Amino acid sequence: MFDWPLDWIALLVAFAALAFARKTSDRLAEVQARLAKLEAARPIGIAPAVPGAPPLSPLQEPATAPAVPPPLPEVTEPALQPAAVTADQTADPGPPAVPPLPQPVAGFEERIGTRWVVWIGGLTLALGGFFMVRYSIEAGLVGPEVRVALGALFAAALLAAGEWTRRKESISQIAALPIANIPAILTAAGTAVAFATVYAAYALYGFLPPAFAFVLLGLVALGTLAAALLHGPALAGLGLVAAFTTPVLVSTGEPNYWALYIYLAIVTAAAFALARVRLWRWLAMTSIGLSFLWTLPGLDMGIETVAPHVFHVIAGFALAALIVVCGFVFGPAAENDDAEPISSAALAVYLLGAMLVVLASFHDGLALIGFTVLVAATLAVAWRAPSASGAVGAAAATVFLVFAEWALRDNPDLLVLPGGALPSMGPNPLGASVSWHLVTAAIFAIGFGAAGFLAQGRSENAVVPVVWSAAGVFTPLALLVALYARIAHLDRSIPFAILAVVLAATLAVATEALTRREERPGLSFSIALFATGTLGALALALTFALEKGWLTIALALMSLGTAWIFEHRPIPFLRILAAAFAGLVVLRIGYDPRIVGADVGTTPILNWLLWGYGVPAASFWGASYLMRRYGDDAPLRAVEAAAILFTTLLAFLEIRHAVNDGDMLAVPSLAEIGLDVCVALALAIGLERLRAQSGSVVHNVSAVILTGFAGGATLFGLLLLENPMISDVTIQGGLLNILILAYAFPAVLMLLLSYAVAGRRPPAYGNTLAAGALILALSYVSLEIRRIYHGPDLTSGPTSAAEQYTYSIVWLILGVALLGIGVIVQSQRARLASAIVIALTILKAFLVDMSALTGVWRALSFIGLGLVLVAIGWLYQKVLFRRQQQAPPAAPVA
Numbered sequence: 001m002f003d004w005p006l007d008w009i010a011l012l013v014a015f016a017a018l019a020f021a022r023k024t025s026d027r028l029a030e031v032q033a034r035l036a037k038l039e040a041a042r043p044i045g046i047a048p049a050v051p052g053a054p055p056l057s058p059l060q061e062p063a064t065a066p067a068v069p070p071p072l073p074e075v076t077e078p079a080l081q082p083a084a085v086t087a088d089q090t091a092d093p094g095p096p097a098v099p100p101l102p103q104p105v106a107g108f109e110e111r112i113g114t115r116w117v118v119w120i121g122g123l124t125l126a127l128g129g130f131f132m133v134r135y136s137i138e139a140g141l142v143g144p145e146v147r148v149a150l151g152a153l154f155a156a157a158l159l160a161a162g163e164w165t166r167r168k169e170s171i172s173q174i175a176a177l178p179i180a181n182i183p184a185i186l187t188a189a190g191t192a193v194a195f196a197t198v199y200a201a202y203a204l205y206g207f208l209p210p211a212f213a214f215v216l217l218g219l220v221a222l223g224t225l226a227a228a229l230l231h232g233p234a235l236a237g238l239g240l241v242a243a244f245t246t247p248v249l250v251s252t253g254e255p256n257y258w259a260l261y262i263y264l265a266i267v268t269a270a271a272f273a274l275a276r277v278r279l280w281r282w283l284a285m286t287s288i289g290l291s292f293l294w295t296l297p298g299l300d301m302g303i304e305t306v307a308p309h310v311f312h313v314i315a316g317f318a319l320a321a322l323i324v325v326c327g328f329v330f331g332p333a334a335e336n337d338d339a340e341p342i343s344s345a346a347l348a349v350y351l352l353g354a355m356l357v358v359l360a361s362f363h364d365g366l367a368l369i370g371f372t373v374l375v376a377a378t379l380a381v382a383w384r385a386p387s388a389s390g391a392v393g394a395a396a397a398t399v400f401l402v403f404a405e406w407a408l409r410d411n412p413d414l415l416v417l418p419g420g421a422l423p424s425m426g427p428n429p430l431g432a433s434v435s436w437h438l439v440t441a442a443i444f445a446i447g448f449g450a451a452g453f454l455a456q457g458r459s460e461n462a463v464v465p466v467v468w469s470a471a472g473v474f475t476p477l478a479l480l481v482a483l484y485a486r487i488a489h490l491d492r493s494i495p496f497a498i499l500a501v502v503l504a505a506t507l508a509v510a511t512e513a514l515t516r517r518e519e520r521p522g523l524s525f526s527i528a529l530f531a532t533g534t535l536g537a538l539a540l541a542l543t544f545a546l547e548k549g550w551l552t553i554a555l556a557l558m559s560l561g562t563a564w565i566f567e568h569r570p571i572p573f574l575r576i577l578a579a580a581f582a583g584l585v586v587l588r589i590g591y592d593p594r595i596v597g598a599d600v601g602t603t604p605i606l607n608w609l610l611w612g613y614g615v616p617a618a619s620f621w622g623a624s625y626l627m628r629r630y631g632d633d634a635p636l637r638a639v640e641a642a643a644i645l646f647t648t649l650l651a652f653l654e655i656r657h658a659v660n661d662g663d664m665l666a667v668p669s670l671a672e673i674g675l676d677v678c679v680a681l682a683l684a685i686g687l688e689r690l691r692a693q694s695g696s697v698v699h700n701v702s703a704v705i706l707t708g709f710a711g712g713a714t715l716f717g718l719l720l721l722e723n724p725m726i727s728d729v730t731i732q733g734g735l736l737n738i739l740i741l742a743y744a745f746p747a748v749l750m751l752l753l754s755y756a757v758a759g760r761r762p763p764a765y766g767n768t769l770a771a772g773a774l775i776l777a778l779s780y781v782s783l784e785i786r787r788i789y790h791g792p793d794l795t796s797g798p799t800s801a802a803e804q805y806t807y808s809i810v811w812l813i814l815g816v817a818l819l820g821i822g823v824i825v826q827s828q829r830a831r832l833a834s835a836i837v838i839a840l841t842i843l844k845a846f847l848v849d850m851s852a853l854t855g856v857w858r859a860l861s862f863i864g865l866g867l868v869l870v871a872i873g874w875l876y877q878k879v880l881f882r883r884q885q886q887a888p889p890a891a892p893v894a
Contacts, residue, residue, distance in 0.1 A: 257298055257308035264294055265315040272323040279332060281342055284324050288349050291316050295353040299360035309357045310370035317350035317374055326387040337386040337461040344390025347378050351391065355398040359405055365436060372440055375399060379451050389464045392451075396471040399444050400478040406437060407486035434487065441479045448475035453510045453530075462522035469526035473533035476503055477540070484544060497545035504537030515569060528573030535562055535577070552595055555585045556616030556646075559639060563623035570630070578623050579635035582642035585616055589646075593653070594664055604658040613650035617643055632696065640698040644687070648706070651679040670729050673717035674742030680710040681749035688756045707753065707769070710746070714772060718742055724783060730792040731783075739783050747776035754829075767829075774833050778840075781810050804848065811841040 271287035274280070295312060298305045325343040327334030334340065354371040361367045378395045382388040452472015456465050480503065484496045511530040517523060535558045542554035559581035566574040594600050595612030620643035627636045653664070655675045660666035687703035690696075724731055724739075731737050754769035786794045789803045815837035822830030 257305050258311075260294070261308050261312040261315070264291060264312065265319070268316055269319050269323075272319050276323050276330065276332065284342060284346070288316070288320065288324075288346050292349050292353050295356065299356060306357065306361045306364050306367050310354070310366055313350050313353040313357060314370055314374065316353070317347060317377065320346040320350060321377065321381050321388075325381060325385050328381055328385040328388070331385075331387075334385065334387045337459040337464055339389040339461070339463055339467070340387035341390070343385065343387040344394070347381065347388055347391035348394035350374065351378060351394055351398050355402055358402055362409075363402075363406055363437070368436060368440060371398075371402065372443065375444065376447065379447060383451065383455070386459050386461065386464050389467050392467050392471045396448060396475045396478075399448075399475055400482070403437065403441060403479055403482035403486075407482045437486075438483070441483055445476040445479050448472050449506070449510075453514075456514060456523060456526055457517060457520045460521055462525070465520070465522040466525050466529070469529045473507065473529050473536075477533060477536055480537075480540060484540075488544070492546070493544050497541045500537050500541035500544055504534050504541060507531075507534040507537060511569075524571060525573065527569075528571045528577070531562075531565060531569065531571060531574060532577050535565075535581075539581075552585055552588050552612055553615045555581050555588065556619040559585075559642075560619040560623045560626075563626040563639075566630075567626055575627060575630075575633065575635040578627065579638035582620055582623075582639050586642055586645065589613075589649070593649070600657065600662065600664065602662040605654055607654075607657060607662075609650065609653050609657060613646050613653065617646035617650055620646060628694065637696070637698045640696060641702070644683075644698070644702045648679070648683060651683070652676055655679065668717070668722075670718070670722040670724070670742050671738050673713055673722055674738070674746060677710045677713050677718065677746045678741065678749055680706045680713070681746060681753055684710065685749070685753050685756050688753070688760065692760065710750070711772065714746065714776065718746070718776075719779065724794040725786065726795070728793075728795070731787050731794065732792055735784065737787070739780055739787070743776050743780035743783065747773045747780060750776060770829055770833065774836065777814065778811070778837070781814060782807060785810060808841055808844055811837055811844070815841060 268287055268291050271283060275284040275287070291312075295309060298309060322329045323331060324346045325331045326340050328343075331343070351374055354367075354374045358364070358367045358371045375395045375398070378388070378391050382392050449472045452468045452470075455468035455472075459465055480496070480500060484490070484493060487493075488496055507530050511527060511534055514523065514527045514530060538561070539551075539554045539558045542557075543551045546554070559578045562574050562578040562581060566578070589595065589612075595608055600609060601607035620639050624636060624640045624643055627639060655672055656664060656666070656668075659669060659672045659675070684703045684706040687699045687706065691699040691703060721727065722729055722742075731739060750769050751773035754766045754773065757766045757769070783794065785803065785806050789800065789806075790797050815834045818830050818834035818837060821827065822832075822834060
């Protein structure tokens with residue numbers, strides 16, 4: 001595949017050997033330094049000589065209890081027991097032992113002499129061998145056969161030197177010093193020269209056929225891994241890199257995947273065995289990663305490569321399960337019931353490889369069988385070894401991805417043209433592929449579901465049963481959705497609805513059975529997951545059986561159902577689930593506020609908006625009522641917010657639908673804005689009353705938001721943009737016209753809201769609302785007068801003297817009426833509003849009427865205004881002030 005020059009190969013291999021050797025030497029030096037420190041810190045347990053007393057043997061106990069020794073310095077190994085002392089020594093223990101001085105740090109000269117020189121020497125040896133071969137080639141001293149033989153002899157000499165130095169060091173009794181690992185460096189240089197020699201014999205001179213060169217390079221790599229048992233991780237890394245790069249260096253022109261994957265299986269087994277013996281986690285994960293990478297090159301080569309690829313992932317999975325997974329067969333011992341990352345990741349990587357083979361082969365039968373076998377094996381391994389429990393989640397995820405890709409790839413929509421579907425082009429829903437997938441999906445659903453239920457209570461670790469239950473609930477639901485999308489084409493399907501109901505009943509029975517069990521770690525969360533699956537299956541049943549808009553209703557009803565289940569099974573997670581269903585419905589209307597697209601209907605009120613928003617609103621109100629019994633928390637607030645949102649949107653959208661004859665995209669009109677303001681104020685009044693009882697922050701904030709919306713719509717919509725006095729809005733009808741909805745009703749509602757917030761919010765809040773009500777009331781009477789004089793178009797024609805006089809008279813009547821209401825109900829706010837209206841009338845009389853009115857109209861205006869003002873003064877003096885004076889004095893306080 002690649003023909004690299006010998007020089008570059010030599011340099012790369014030599015530098016790799018040097019890097020691994022240096023890393024090993026540093027680790028060894030650190031361990032040796034720690035051991036030397038511990039040896040120096042160990043207390044000497046020899047008692048001082050006592051005259052006339054025989055020495056104690058190591059096994060002889062003292063006659064009396066020994067004195068408490070001084071505290072020992074902190075060490076990483078367990079502290080040794082103090083030596084036995086005699087009775088005389090108990091009375092006089094003597095001075096405590098002085099801790100040893102810390103070991104001096106190695107200086108620059110020591111580092112150069114003991115480490116760097118050796119590393120450079122190892123690199124020099126390897127490069128020297130390569131350069132000798134190169135010189136012999138350039139000078140023509142010896143033939144190719146001799147060059148290869150000399151390279152092999154030099155490699156053998158380096159390997160022998162490495163083994164000899166290793167044995168000499170193991171025989172020596174001198175304590176190890178923090179120096180470079182000379183045997184490992186010599187062996188690494190020898191294996192690098194051997195690897196380069198074999199490759200040169202194959203690639204440069206053609207002495208070896210590809211198959212034989214492949215075997216020899218593999219043997220060199222395996223021998224390097226074996227030597228790593230004696231020489232440490234540096235050699236292991238070198239051998240691993242050499243083993244997995246050998247197929248790249250040897251090319252036959254005709255890829256043989258069977259030979260490749262058999263070779264990789266042997267290399268992987270050797271690497272796993274070495275990692276297991278030496279407990280090198282990095283070696284195991286590196287081998288898994290490199291093995292997975294070799295799965296990718298042949299995925300696009302055709303169906304003929306499916307079998308060797310399936311063999312590769314199955315062989316790698318089996319080796320990982322046997323050797324890597326903790327506590328299964330030959331793997332390391334497991335620690336309690338914890339899910340160990342290496343064990344879980346090892347199986348998950350090969351599951352990913354099997355999934356890619358299935359997708360790349362277009363769901364070939366053999367690939368699908370191999371994938372099914374690996375998923376079943378994952379469940380079996382994780383059942384026996386909890387350390388691999390994390391792979392259960394990976395298995396569930398890969399199963400979903402396989403079926404989701406299958407459902408999307410054969411979507412019949414892609415085959416439909418404007419003139420209709422092409423004949424004989426659509427996929428057959430009853431074909432062999434669908435049959436295979438139906439059977440496989442049934443196996444997966446039953447396997448994951450049963451294992452998720454039976455795994456509860458088998459582990460003392462709370463994470464393990466939760467992983468099993470999550471996979472047991474998620475996988476059947478996901479498979480049902482994928483099959484529904486592929487076979488029923490996202491259309492109504494009663495058979496799939498029946499399957500969803502059966503699945504919901506099964507999960508409900510499992511939930512009920514788990515609630516009767518004795519409390520175990522993770523059981524409560526697993527119960528919540530099974531309950532969630534039950535509700536999710538019911539929602540799917542409604543979706544499968546009903547039209548597409550009913551999904552919103554189904555999810556909303558799930559929120560109410562979840563709150564009802566919480567009433568009988570108080571699982572805390574169910575409150576979060578109820579809020580999650582509400583959130584899904586909110587996202588659904590964000591995607592399409594019309595719920596069913598353009599098919600909303602033309603009938604006012606009784607259309608799809610009533611179902612799409614009314615049923616969810618009622619469901620969320622009911623769920624919030626049930627949830628409030630058990631406290632105020634974040635899930636309750638989310639459901640309450642959804643209830644208010646859907647109620648408000650239902651009213652606004654129904655108004656838009658009714659006013660615009662079903663056109664949901666029309667420009668807002670005066671009637672629509674007026675009705676929206678009325679609805680917002682009415683909802684704010686209701687929320688203010690509800691807030692007084694519940695104290696909910698959601699009710700509080702929602703009331704303020706709706707009030708703010710009503711104020712903004714009033715200012716910018718009713719008084720500015722859609723004001724008939726300054727816009728082209730026409731007012732049809734007599735006194736009963738749109739002005740009542742746009743100005744009169746909002747004025748009354750805003751006044752009621754000001755009284756609803758009295759004493760509960762700051763005075764400025766209520767006074768602002770009262771002022772808005774007064775402005776709307778004046779606007780209403782003024783616009784009605786304008787319409788009487790000018791007809792539907794209020795902007796046409798000049799303002800006459802009679803019209804100006806009518807404004808003054810009606811404003812005075814409104815002011816007097818407000819004053820009368822204030823006197824009767826003893827409302828200072830109503831009397832203040834009266835004073836404001838009368839003051840405006842006085843200003844109008846002096847600023848407008850004096851110049852605009854002439855003749856009798858001016859006289860009548862001022863005469864009427866004067867009589868009203870005198871009557872008001874009399875009212876204050878003789879009625880209101882007199883009533884206050886004649887009020888009985890307060891009873892004395894005892």
